[in-house]
Amino acid sequence: MIQTSDRFKEHVARALTDTNLKVALNRTTSLLQTRRKQVVEEYAEYDEARKRAQAIKDHTLKHMAHYLEMFEENATAQGAIVHWAKTPDEARRIVADICVKAEAKTATRVKSMLGEEIGIADALKDAGVERIETDLAEHIIQLAEDPPSHIVMPAMHKTHEQVATLFDDKHGVAPDSHDIPDLVASARRELRQKFLSADVGISGANFLIAETGAIVTVTNEGNSELTCTPPKVHIVTAGIEKIIPGMDHASVFLRLLARAAIGAEITQYTTFYNGPKRDGDADGPEQYHIVLVDNHRTDMLGSDLQPMLRCIRCGACMNHCPVYAAVGGHAYGAVYPGPMGSVLTPALSSLEAAKDLPNACTLNGRCKEVCPVNIPLPDMLRNLRARQWDAKLVSPVAKTALGGWGYLAQRPKLYHLVVGLTVHGMRAWAFGRNRIKRMPFAGGWVKHRDLPRPEKGSFMQQYNASKHGIGRRS
Amino acid sequence: MSDRAAILQSVRSASRALDTSAADIAAEAAALVADRTGVQPGFDGVHLTDRFVAKATSERVTATVDHVAGFDGVPGAVQAYLAHVKRSGPICVQSCAELDGLNWTGMERGATLQEDGGCAVTCAEYGIAETGSVVFRSGAHQPILTNFLPLHHIVILRTSTLLAYPEDLWAHLGGRDAPQSRLLTIVTGTSGTADIEARNVRGAHGPKHMHIVMVAD
Amino acid sequence: MTDAGVQKPKVGLFVTCLVDAMRPNIGFASLKLLEAAGCDVYVPEAQTCCGQPAFNSGDDATTRAIAKQIIENFEQYDYVVVPSGSCASMIRTHYSDVFGADDPLAERQTALSAKTWEILSFLSDVMQYQPQDVQYDGVATYHDSCSGLRDLGVHDQPRQMLAEVSGLKLAALKDNDACCGFGGTFCVKYPDISNAIVTDKAQNIADTGADTLLAGDLGCLMNMAGKLSRDRHKVKAYHTVEVLAGMADDGGICGDGG
Numbered sequence: 001m002i003q004t005s006d007r008f009k010e011h012v013a014r015a016l017t018d019t020n021l022k023v024a025l026n027r028t029t030s031l032l033q034t035r036r037k038q039v040v041e042e043y044a045e046y047d048e049a050r051k052r053a054q055a056i057k058d059h060t061l062k063h064m065a066h067y068l069e070m071f072e073e074n075a076t077a078q079g080a081i082v083h084w085a086k087t088p089d090e091a092r093r094i095v096a097d098i099c100v101k102a103e104a105k106t107a108t109r110v111k112s113m114l115g116e117e118i119g120i121a122d123a124l125k126d127a128g129v130e131r132i133e134t135d136l137a138e139h140i141i142q143l144a145e146d147p148p149s150h151i152v153m154p155a156m157h158k159t160h161e162q163v164a165t166l167f168d169d170k171h172g173v174a175p176d177s178h179d180i181p182d183l184v185a186s187a188r189r190e191l192r193q194k195f196l197s198a199d200v201g202i203s204g205a206n207f208l209i210a211e212t213g214a215i216v217t218v219t220n221e222g223n224s225e226l227t228c229t230p231p232k233v234h235i236v237t238a239g240i241e242k243i244i245p246g247m248d249h250a251s252v253f254l255r256l257l258a259r260a261a262i263g264a265e266i267t268q269y270t271t272f273y274n275g276p277k278r279d280g281d282a283d284g285p286e287q288y289h290i291v292l293v294d295n296h297r298t299d300m301l302g303s304d305l306q307p308m309l310r311c312i313r314c315g316a317c318m319n320h321c322p323v324y325a326a327v328g329g330h331a332y333g334a335v336y337p338g339p340m341g342s343v344l345t346p347a348l349s350s351l352e353a354a355k356d357l358p359n360a361c362t363l364n365g366r367c368k369e370v371c372p373v374n375i376p377l378p379d380m381l382r383n384l385r386a387r388q389w390d391a392k393l394v395s396p397v398a399k400t401a402l403g404g405w406g407y408l409a410q411r412p413k414l415y416h417l418v419v420g421l422t423v424h425g426m427r428a429w430a431f432g433r434n435r436i437k438r439m440p441f442a443g444g445w446v447k448h449r450d451l452p453r454p455e456k457g458s459f460m461q462q463y464n465a466s467k468h469g470i471g472r473r474s
Numbered sequence: 475m476s477d478r479a480a481i482l483q484s485v486r487s488a489s490r491a492l493d494t495s496a497a498d499i500a501a502e503a504a505a506l507v508a509d510r511t512g513v514q515p516g517f518d519g520v521h522l523t524d525r526f527v528a529k530a531t532s533e534r535v536t537a538t539v540d541h542v543a544g545f546d547g548v549p550g551a552v553q554a555y556l557a558h559v560k561r562s563g564p565i566c567v568q569s570c571a572e573l574d575g576l577n578w579t580g581m582e583r584g585a586t587l588q589e590d591g592g593c594a595v596t597c598a599e600y601g602i603a604e605t606g607s608v609v610f611r612s613g614a615h616q617p618i619l620t621n622f623l624p625l626h627h628i629v630i631l632r633t634s635t636l637l638a639y640p641e642d643l644w645a646h647l648g649g650r651d652a653p654q655s656r657l658l659t660i661v662t663g664t665s666g667t668a669d670i671e672a673r674n675v676r677g678a679h680g681p682k683h684m685h686i687v688m689v690a691d
Numbered sequence: 692m693t694d695a696g697v698q699k700p701k702v703g704l705f706v707t708c709l710v711d712a713m714r715p716n717i718g719f720a721s722l723k724l725l726e727a728a729g730c731d732v733y734v735p736e737a738q739t740c741c742g743q744p745a746f747n748s749g750d751d752a753t754t755r756a757i758a759k760q761i762i763e764n765f766e767q768y769d770y771v772v773v774p775s776g777s778c779a780s781m782i783r784t785h786y787s788d789v790f791g792a793d794d795p796l797a798e799r800q801t802a803l804s805a806k807t808w809e810i811l812s813f814l815s816d817v818m819q820y821q822p823q824d825v826q827y828d829g830v831a832t833y834h835d836s837c838s839g840l841r842d843l844g845v846h847d848q849p850r851q852m853l854a855e856v857s858g859l860k861l862a863a864l865k866d867n868d869a870c871c872g873f874g875g876t877f878c879v880k881y882p883d884i885s886n887a888i889v890t891d892k893a894q895n896i897a898d899t900g901a902d903t904l905l906a907g908d909l910g911c912l913m914n915m916a917g918k919l920s921r922d923r924h925k926v927k928a929y930h931t932v933e934v935l936a937g938m939a940d941d942g943g944i945c946g947d948g949g
Contacts, residue, residue: 016883027672032672045512045514045515055506062489065482066499069482084476085477086480134679136669137667153669153672155669159671160671160673181675188678211650212654220666222665222681223679223680225680226619226623229618247644268680271657273656273657277656282613282618283612283619284612284657298485299484301484303488323884326888366868366870379788382749389748402745402750402753403753406756406757409708409745409760410756412739415739419711419712447882448882450917450921451917452945455716464736
């Protein structure tokens, strides 16, 4: 996916007039919030699990080299071929190479945001491999030629009416009706034979287990197992930050992930892949590759962005973000949208390329509240703003305005004089009415809202006057 | 420098890895999960089987459950299910020690599952009461696809294999030094998706119906 | 109420820049309540802003300079009380972000932050004060401002205090803890997104059928009241302290006048 975060304002302008998007977001975000809230309330051990998950991640990040080497050793002993890729280019080259060597014509894919991040679609195109997305949402966006708009539900931006039109047009056999169950059934029908005839199956990994060399996929549809079992080759692409020590540690995260992501205690399929087909196995791929990807994760390690590496990609933050709910995922112009995307995107690209993202946030803190691994997202977004300030990426207008404000704020007498005059001016501008509907220099505000008419003086003016026995003006 | 070396070097310098011994790291890791009860949802004295059944039949899981006194009762339970869902025709029964010797009279067992709409009977290796889940491992007698291709999935579960928590399962499997199957899957109910408007729909790509026959033993 | 003979706590009232300019009534209501609660209230002359605009824009240096001024002018008091969750939180939870451990003022900053309180939690949790004989006739709905709620845990206190007001009924607000879209500089940097968020909030408020909106932050109140007014919903918006002090009689923020 080509990142277009630098056109955030443009995307937002479009998103805010997109009535279908508003319908889609209204139908989904509050439902997801309710489900999560319910299942978390039922889990008495939730706070302890969160603390522990954070501690496990912090411990693992502290000893990351040790655990990555352990993972490689154990995975290799189980028959995996482990590859390392510092950059997306290298990761794509490795994947394309494996496909070419396997003479692959088709590849089925399980949803993986890391796969999006490294541009796996391009790798497959380069290798002349037909890409078949199997996750329902990925299937929808493949047909629609859209990028993903959410990390757990990539087609969140589509209403079911839009999906129905798409399937009517693109499915071999049109859906029986436009009801959601029939749309799902249509996708089931469309993809079934493709699973069984694919040459390569590509998945991501929700976790990498150092102690055993296993990878874990956490899914609902059955497409992970149907993608990773029939083909001759199974390729896993995973960010290095997915590593955790062992199986008991995985259990802590698994309890949090499903609850935070979809409001369930567990997803339908929690699957551990240990290696290729064993001698005598009734089914399974002969070749099993794991591509470990860095792509700036080592840059985040040891910096103030390190907490971002705890992220387990649950999507709870964006489900609770008022900005995401207003503009949808595409506005962010990146693989990862919402609060976690607003931290990660500058880290994966640059502060400049994603200039708006850390700023388009009210710092309301709901994201931090619902994050299962306690990532202090608002603090990190603010820290990115501080980095932008130091890198002189703030607009001259904003810098001047804030500079002026800061200057006055440090000179109380002058400040109070200016405020007193402004209050007086605004009150006059109101022309005796209680509300101000238009005002110069306040365009951003009065475009959508009224301003109150100020009182006859600032608080400090009135307070000082009352101290001298003049009484409070009203 | 290879990418591997470059990445590990970056990791080492960024995490300012101290010279902690592998043993100490392992001890720290173990300490983090030593108190399992802190994160395991309590059962409040509910019996394992009751917990399992309550979870498996809950709205979030949607399996149905039947009970038989012994393996002899399995074919009858399967037949009862097929009659209930009005399904006739051949079914696919996993070829394994537990099921091969049973009396399957009246049921054709050799169906393949290439076409949709099929019914398969497989044996779960374990059950997990915490979540109402069943566990399968790939092997010579366990084609994994048999658990994912059918529309109707009938799972045979021995009550003696019921465990409370997944942590108990890891302990049973013997850790990293024990042979690992290619795949281990913890299956909780029927395949589903909420990808369209967050509406929960059953029967995405995997089974749409799961019927668990619990064999008392 | 303090016992006779016990020294009254000395409170430095920090009214906040928005209250100072846009609604002094909140400052006077705060003064009244604090005095009624048994405090000696001081209003340091040299107060301007808590530094939030600079902080939220990433200008740590200016933030620190403004914070230094607050420390110097308020540290002499037993408590610093603020009629705003976001400004109180700025001082209480965020000042430490711009004073490193080695900063010469670090200790003084820590001390000041520790004794800074949002007003409703101060009145309730520290002074155990409940205003008596307060009257307000109406049905109010309450919005929980984000910083007060999430940073400072202000939730029960305003509700408990409002429960004692005669004539006042409370109607629950759908998504009461959802952001109103103000976000300080956010609402002017991204006005259309802010508008989308406050439009939903205003609709939720209107749907309660309440004639009054209450909250603990003037920024949020101006944002919501400004939208309610623009969309011609007849709702009177007050800061909670205005009602508790019996000073909610001018039609509210962006209201029709007293």
